[in-house]
Amino acid sequence: MNTKTPLLLKRLLAISFALMLVLLIAMLVGLSAGSTPSGIQALFQSLLGIGEPDSMLDTIIWRIRFPRVLLSALVGATLSLGGLVFQALLRNPLAEPYILGISGGSAIGAIIGILMGFSRFPGVSLAAFAGSVATLLLILAMSSGQTILKKDALLLSGVMVNAFCAAVIMFLVSITQDSRLHNIIFWLMGDLSMIDIGHAGILAATLLPCFILLFWFSNSMNLLLMGKEMALTMGVNIQAVTVALLVVTSFMVSATVSYCGLLGFVGLVMPHLLRLLFGPDHRVLVPACILGGGAYLIFCDVLARVLPEQGEMPAGVITAMIGAPLFIFLLKRSAR
Amino acid sequence: MAIDVNNLSYSYGNFKVLSDITFSVRKGDFFIVIGPNGSGKTTLMKVVAGILKPQNGRLEILGQPIDQYTRKALARTIAFVPQTLPVDFPFSVTEVVLMGRSPYLGMLGLEQERDLEIARQAIAFTGVEHLAHRKLDQLSGGEQQRVFIARAICQEPEVILLDEPTASLDLAHQVRLLDLMEKLKREKGVTVVMISHDVNLAAMYADSLLLLNKGQIVSRGNPDQVLTFQTLEEVYGCTLLVDESPLGKFPRVTPVPGKFVGKS
Amino acid sequence: MIAMGLSLASGQPAAARTVKDQLGRRVDVPDEPRRVVALAPNITEIVFALGQEDRLKGVTTYSDFPPAATMLPKVGSYIRLDLERIVALKPDLCIAVKDGNPKETVQRLELLKIPVYAVDPRNLETVMQTVMEIGRLLNAGEKASTLLQNMRSRILKVQSLVAKSTYRPRVFFQIGIDPIVSIGTDTFIHELIILAGGQNLAAGAVTYPRFSQEQVLALSPEVFIITSMTRAASFEDVKAGWSRWPDMPAVRNQRILLEDSNIFDRPTPRLVDALELLVRRIHPELFKEAE
Numbered sequence: 001m002n003t004k005t006p007l008l009l010k011r012l013l014a015i016s017f018a019l020m021l022v023l024l025i026a027m028l029v030g031l032s033a034g035s036t037p038s039g040i041q042a043l044f045q046s047l048l049g050i051g052e053p054d055s056m057l058d059t060i061i062w063r064i065r066f067p068r069v070l071l072s073a074l075v076g077a078t079l080s081l082g083g084l085v086f087q088a089l090l091r092n093p094l095a096e097p098y099i100l101g102i103s104g105g106s107a108i109g110a111i112i113g114i115l116m117g118f119s120r121f122p123g124v125s126l127a128a129f130a131g132s133v134a135t136l137l138l139i140l141a142m143s144s145g146q147t148i149l150k151k152d153a154l155l156l157s158g159v160m161v162n163a164f165c166a167a168v169i170m171f172l173v174s175i176t177q178d179s180r181l182h183n184i185i186f187w188l189m190g191d192l193s194m195i196d197i198g199h200a201g202i203l204a205a206t207l208l209p210c211f212i213l214l215f216w217f218s219n220s221m222n223l224l225l226m227g228k229e230m231a232l233t234m235g236v237n238i239q240a241v242t243v244a245l246l247v248v249t250s251f252m253v254s255a256t257v258s259y260c261g262l263l264g265f266v267g268l269v270m271p272h273l274l275r276l277l278f279g280p281d282h283r284v285l286v287p288a289c290i291l292g293g294g295a296y297l298i299f300c301d302v303l304a305r306v307l308p309e310q311g312e313m314p315a316g317v318i319t320a321m322i323g324a325p326l327f328i329f330l331l332k333r334s335a336r
Numbered sequence: 337m338a339i340d341v342n343n344l345s346y347s348y349g350n351f352k353v354l355s356d357i358t359f360s361v362r363k364g365d366f367f368i369v370i371g372p373n374g375s376g377k378t379t380l381m382k383v384v385a386g387i388l389k390p391q392n393g394r395l396e397i398l399g400q401p402i403d404q405y406t407r408k409a410l411a412r413t414i415a416f417v418p419q420t421l422p423v424d425f426p427f428s429v430t431e432v433v434l435m436g437r438s439p440y441l442g443m444l445g446l447e448q449e450r451d452l453e454i455a456r457q458a459i460a461f462t463g464v465e466h467l468a469h470r471k472l473d474q475l476s477g478g479e480q481q482r483v484f485i486a487r488a489i490c491q492e493p494e495v496i497l498l499d500e501p502t503a504s505l506d507l508a509h510q511v512r513l514l515d516l517m518e519k520l521k522r523e524k525g526v527t528v529v530m531i532s533h534d535v536n537l538a539a540m541y542a543d544s545l546l547l548l549n550k551g552q553i554v555s556r557g558n559p560d561q562v563l564t565f566q567t568l569e570e571v572y573g574c575t576l577l578v579d580e581s582p583l584g585k586f587p588r589v590t591p592v593p594g595k596f597v598g599k600s
Numbered sequence: 601m602i603a604m605g606l607s608l609a610s611g612q613p614a615a616a617r618t619v620k621d622q623l624g625r626r627v628d629v630p631d632e633p634r635r636v637v638a639l640a641p642n643i644t645e646i647v648f649a650l651g652q653e654d655r656l657k658g659v660t661t662y663s664d665f666p667p668a669a670t671m672l673p674k675v676g677s678y679i680r681l682d683l684e685r686i687v688a689l690k691p692d693l694c695i696a697v698k699d700g701n702p703k704e705t706v707q708r709l710e711l712l713k714i715p716v717y718a719v720d721p722r723n724l725e726t727v728m729q730t731v732m733e734i735g736r737l738l739n740a741g742e743k744a745s746t747l748l749q750n751m752r753s754r755i756l757k758v759q760s761l762v763a764k765s766t767y768r769p770r771v772f773f774q775i776g777i778d779p780i781v782s783i784g785t786d787t788f789i790h791e792l793i794i795l796a797g798g799q800n801l802a803a804g805a806v807t808y809p810r811f812s813q814e815q816v817l818a819l820s821p822e823v824f825i826i827t828s829m830t831r832a833a834s835f836e837d838v839k840a841g842w843s844r845w846p847d848m849p850a851v852r853n854q855r856i857l858l859e860d861s862n863i864f865d866r867p868t869p870r871l872v873d874a875l876e877l878l879v880r881r882i883h884p885e886l887f888k889e890a891e
Contacts, residue, residue, distance in 0.1 A: 009446065036688040059712060060684050091424050120704045177808045179700050182679045193683070194704045196711065219445035223435060225425050229387045230418060234491070235411035235439040280425045283444060310661060311676050 012284055019291035023073065026295035030069035031061055033302045035312070067200045072192055072301045072315075073294035074200070074207055075256045076266060080274075080293025081214060082253040083267030084285055088221040089245050090155050097253040097267035100158040100246075104165020105135025106257045107188060111172045114183045120194050124187070125258035132254040135161050190263040190316030192301050203259055210252040211290055217241060218282040225280075263297070263316045265323025270296055272330050337399065338363045338495050338527040339384060344393030346376075346383055353379045354551045357393070361544070363494075366521055367529045368538040371548035372572055377531045380548065381499050384529070385416040398494060411439035415488035417498045421480070423473040429483050430468050433459055436490025451490075458489040462516060478509040485516065489524075496520065498530040502537070510534070514541050539563055539586045547571060563587040622719045622726075622733065623698060629715050629737060633693040636738070637686055640678040640697040642721070644669050645868040646731055647695075649747060652738040658689045665862065665870070681705045687712060695719065695734065721867035723791050724755070731869060751872045755795065758879050761886050762797035769882055771798040772821035772850070775861065777838055780811045788871055789864050796878035798823065817845055823882055824850040827861035857881055 032040045038057055046054075046061055082097030089095075109131020113124035139161055143153035173184060220241045223231040228238050253267075274288045297315075300322060304313045339361040346354040354376045361367045369377050382388045384395065386402055395402045397413055405413065415436070436458070437451040447455075459465055462482040467475060472483065481501055488496055498517070502510040514537060517528045532538045538545060538559070545562040547554045549571045555562045565578040568589060575597055581588035615631045637658040638644040644663035647656050653668065660678045663669045673689060676682030678700045686694065691714055696706055698720040706716050717737060721727040728748050735744025771793050775781050782802030783789045793800045801819045802809050826838055835858040843851050850856055859881075863874040880887055 035682050035684045056688060056690055060687055063712060064683050064687065064708075091422060093424065120702075177806070179679060183702070186680065194702075196708060216443055219438065219441075219443060222427075222431075222445070223438060225422070225427070226432075226435065227418075227422050229382070230416070230421060232387055232407075233385055233411060233414070233416040234435065235408035237407055275425070280427050281431065310674065311680060311682060 008281070008283065012287065015278055015284055016287045016291065019288060019295070023291050023295045023298075026298040027069050027073065030072065030298045030302055031065050033306050034060065034065055035305065036060060063197070067195045067197045068192055068301065069298055070197075070200045070204065071195045071260065072298045074203055075192070075260055075263065076270075076293040076295070076297025076300075077211065077290040078207055078252050078256045078293075079263060079267035080270035080289035080296070081211065081286065082249050084271040084274075084282070084289050085214060085221065085245050085249045086267075087271055088224055088282065089242065089249075090152075091225060091227075092152070092155055093272070094268070095155065096264075097249070098162070098257075098262065098264075099155065100250060101135030101139045101161040101165070102132040102250065102253050102257060103262050104162040104169070105138075106132040106254060107169050107262065108165055108172070109134075110187050110258075110261070111169060111184050114180050114187065115172070115176065121199060128258040129254050132250070132257060135165065136250050136254075186314060187261040188316075189314035190261045190319070192260050192297075192304075192315045193312070195259065199259065203255065206255055207252055210248050211286075213244070213248055215283075215286045217245060218286045221245070221282040222280075261316070263319050265319045265327070266293065266297055266300075269323045269327045269330070272334075273326065276330055276334060337361065338365070338397070339529070340394070340396040340399075341384070342394040344380075344383065344390050344395060346379055346388060346390045352551060354383070354390075357553055359546055359553060359556050361495075361527060361529055363527055364521060364525050365527055365543045366518065366541055367527070367544050367546070368542040369529070369531045369546045369548060370533070370535055370538050371554075374550075375548040376551040377548055378499055381416075381497055381529070381531055385414055385497050386410050387416070408439045411491060413493055414495045414497060415491040415493035417481075417484050417488050417496065417501060419499050419501070419503055421484060423480075426471040426473060428469055428471055429459070429464060429475070430455065432472055432483055433486045433490055436487035439491055454490055454492070455486075458486040461489060461519075462486040477504050478506075478513075481505070481513065482516070485513075489520070493526065495527045495529060498528070500531045500533060502532060502534065510537060517541070535563065535568070535589045536581075539581070539588070540583070559586050563589060616715075619717070619737075621717045622730065625718060627715050627717050629717060630692045631739075633738060635689065635691045635693070637675060637689055637691040637694045638663065639675070639681060639694055639701050639716075641665070642866045642868045643695045643697065643719070643734070644672075645866065645870065646734050647738070649869050650731070650735050650738060650740045650743050652740050652743075655738060657691060658686065665868075683708060687714070693717065693737070695737070697721075722786075723788065724795075724871060727788075727867045727869070727871060728752075730867065747869060751869055754872050755875065758795060758875055762795070762879060762883065765797060765883055765886060768797060768799045769822040770801050770820065770849075771823045771825065771882060772801045772816060772819065774824070774826045774838075775808070775865075776810075777826075777834070780813070780816060781808050782811060783807070784809055787865070788867060792864070792871065792875050792878050793882070795875055796882050798878070798882040817848060820849060822849040822853070822855065824848075824856040825859055825878075825881060826857070827859045827864055855881070 028040065028043065032038055032043045038061065042057055043061060046058055079097050083095065086095040086097060086099060087093055106128040110124050110128040113127030118124050118127065139154065139157040143157040173181065176184060220236050223234055223236050224241065232238050270289060270293045271285065274285055274292055278284050278288055300318045301315050304315045304318045307313060337360045341360070342358050344354060344357040345352065357380065369380065371377055379388065383390050397405065402410065433455045434447055434451065437447055437454065438445050441447065459468055462485050464479060464482050464486060467479060472480060475483065501513055505513065517530065518541060520526045521528050542559055544557065545559055546556045547562050547567065554571055555567050563578060565576050568576050568578065575592040577590040577592050578587050616628045617631060618626055618628050621627050633655055635657045636647065636655045638647055638656060638660065640660055641663040644656070644659045645665050647653060648666050648669060656672060658675045659669055659672045661674050661676060675685040678697065679702065681701065683705060686709065694709060694714055694716045696716050696718045698718055706718070709716050719730045719733065721730045728751060731747060732744050735741050773783055773789055773793065775783060784805065784807045785803050786807050790800045790803060801821055824842060826835060839856050842848065842856055845851055859877065863870045
């Protein structure tokens, strides 16, 4: 009879190691690609300090590309993990990290910040963060005390609030006349370029404890999938776990949105892809989402920088263009 | 006593579902709760399992009030098997059964060799070895039910609670499940508390019966005591014939459709 | 010379001075900028107009005037600059515009020790000031003065010409086709229309006000000028569309005109060209007299 653990630990380490390699490769590709030709050789020369120092290339690789690659890894990890947690928490495979009003609320906050003339950091970011907290609280208030559709009350409230926010956003966009319209549109389409190493560092310091905490709850997520009542009878403190998962995940997703705008499909597709590859045990999926999700977004960002002849595409366009067909493919695969 | 219930009542909002429930379950008993639909059986089960908190009354498990148990300690004492479980995500049978070990493990639930052994035994006990690698959503209702029972067995409980486990099973599988419960009681000394909608099967297996109607206890005791035609006719509201089963010293209940009334 | 070359290669600025840009920021600019990147199409035009294109090493994507500018390396569009490309050109000075260039990119350039001089031309006067300041930056002060003198005398000529007429025709300047969009008071075009002796029918606080067809007809424009980024072909459609209303004075007098948008909304010396063009359109009678 085949049993998975203590092979679990071995499995966990093997998968994590493999994905860490993938992440490393992604980072190398991310640092080598860009609008100025450099290539992998130049990257290694810079890394190892051999050959003639080229300060221009060094600047480009380390001060422009590196923060961006780091941000992509952090955001990809957060969004994938966020999607995974919400899919478990809401017991719905269509859940994604923005579903509890985060996309709507943060967008409205960001747009108001942009219209009021704030600069990206800290003004617009804080406004976006405040917006998503506000909508989350609204949704929690709306869905508390619901007896009908109890399981889906949270989800439905989230969908409703996001839809309403979308209308507000369209209105705000329609009345904006000047160059701030460009800022708004770029924010809505997701923008990994507006980061420097200081901010990336702050974000990393904020997100890493969240990742660790969510890993700590990974077995509880397995049990939650049997239904809240069942999890209760197996010794899970569902109140504490639900609140912790909700708060930590919303916080980390909101934090990334405030840095880089909205990037769709990553949080929806990655959990399903990784579940298809590695099975539904969250103890494996949490690290897989962190590492795999990070690598995925780095690759998407590379495509966004490299595909167009002139300039770059917004990262959100690439994630949607890749994510949607990938999701359909996964749907067909899992139907078998 | 495995379970002691005193003056228990439970309401959903303003709607009173259980009133003044008092009964006890002896250790090692096969205790079956019967009653018409809406009589409060499932609610009672959930209260005893610690899922719902009663507004009034006392509930003791193995002599200790239920709120003095920590969550995990309670999970090691009582296991609950619901009628159905959601199967949104493709866990395998082994993974589901292993979840039953979580009351004995830490936050990450890292299973040791001993836990694997217990799971293997539970899977063998419930006869689902041949399904061990399959995904839960690929199994039939009866097979899923047995997997949930295997999971409950892994909790190594003193008491196992089952909410109408035979509801969607055909006759053969109903008997099979009840035999399994009897085996559990006999070989492991587990107290089995179960809801059944089939009065006759209940009569064949139960050591004690509890008859509920409209949230109140109508009768309790051994099957002979509870299954009298006066009591049953009043509760179920139809004509019944109660005699002794040809299979043994327990009652047999036969409903009497209108067309047969008047013939002896 | 060698010393300067060496210090440039080591990434340190050559002799530099501190100046205040148009936004009041203190910027350390090189005495002799050799590698300038223009962060907006109008800056490119101004640099060429000052004859300093040899210093120019990079421009933004839509820098299409003069045609020679299209041969220069591109650094992205002015609203979305490509930081990597800018840095790769090793600039010793960047010239930015407040209205359009993202603040964050400018900040990051400065963090990378690249001086950025920001300008904010909002009307003819500040355009001329910008020309003067860029001229000083690029050691072309004399050329700038000459250019400005030329601009001022042409503007004066238009003004004195216009003074001869007391009538101010109603002008509707359409910059958007669907929806119909015109220009409010806080635009270059408005200033030019007034200078050219016309009335801007869309004058008001809203910078780019929208109109329905009815509203335009109610305003009864006498001169109708259409500019847009679309090709001339659709101009014929639009003209035909307005021609359905023969009661509109502009239709009756056949004064529906198409003009190239670039000279009207870019803050460059070509605004004076636009002015001269406008006055011909709005007061054609003044030119018949002159002939």
